[in-house]
Each structure stands twice: as C-alpha cells, then as structure tokens.
Amino acid sequence: HNLSEKPLAVSETGWNTISLAFGTPDQCAPAALPSDEATSAQYLGWLLAQAEAKHITLITWWSHHDLLPQAVMTTCYPEIGIFSVSACKGEFHCLAINVFRRSFPKPVGELLYKIFGTMGLYDFDGRPKAKLLAVWKQALMRPYSR
Numbered sequence: 001h002n003l004s005e006k007p008l009a010v011s012e013t014g015w016n017t018i019s020l021a022f023g024t025p026d027q028c029a030p031a032a033l034p035s036d037e038a039t040s041a042q043y044l045g046w047l048l049a050q051a052e053a054k055h056i057t058l059i060t061w062w063s064h065h066d067l068l069p070q071a072v073m074t075t076c077y078p079e080i081g082i083f084s085v086s087a088c089k090g091e092f093h094c095l096a097i098n099v100f101r102r103s104f105p106k107p108v109g110e111l112l113y114k115i116f117g118t119m120g121l122y123d124f125d126g127r128p129k130a131k132l133l134a135v136w137k138q139a140l141m142r143p144y145s146r
Contacts (some may be wrong), residue, residue, distance in 0.1 A: 014119030
C-alpha cells in the first residue's frame, strides 16, 4: 500500500467456526477447508496484524451472529424433486438448499448456502464465541492512529 494512495479496506471477511459438509445423506462429504473457533480467531488475529502492518484502515467482520444453526452446517440433506418436498419433513433449510442446488451447478449451490453460515461473533442462538470475540474486542480497544 502506497501511503499517497487511497486507504485500503477489507469488508465482509470472516472464517466459519463450524466445518461444513455437503452432498446427500448417502454421499456426504466434508468441505476441504476445516473450520473451528480457534482457527477463526487465528485468522482474525492474522488479518488484524496485516491491517496494522499494511495500513489497512477498515476491516468489517462478516456478521455479528451466525446466519445458520450448527446442525445445518454439518447435515447433508436429501436431494428432492420439485414435487417431493415431503422428503424434507418440513425442514426449512433442506428446502432452501434444494432451491440453491437447482440454481447453481453442483456442489456450488449448497456451498453458497452454507459458506457464510457460522462466521458470526456469536452463534445462531446468541451465545458469544469467546476466543473469536476476545480477539475482536481487543482490536476495538486499540487507539486509532493514522
């Protein structure tokens, strides 16, 4: 970053705290990139250090709280036909994932649905993610200097 240029920003970044799985129940596969709270906190710490070293003036974390419950991230839902929604047994996320599966090439649709699911500082039910939140709060307490 050249200091005579406009400032840099990183927006909508994050790291899932739950590894996701995708596919159908009979062909369920874990995503290649494992995720947990410690890894998410480590990523945030690294990013904040890079921001300080490279004069990045703004970082926005993806979400205050998780967009999806943990169970959705680790569940492989059945693939349903357009008229066989009963296979989802009324599970909203099963239906939504099947819409995404039809909208994008496999497995992109399901991955797009889940990819930002657990990047919050708090889980879906509002419980804080202690390791991740500690790194974020520590960064917020630092004085801003230009």
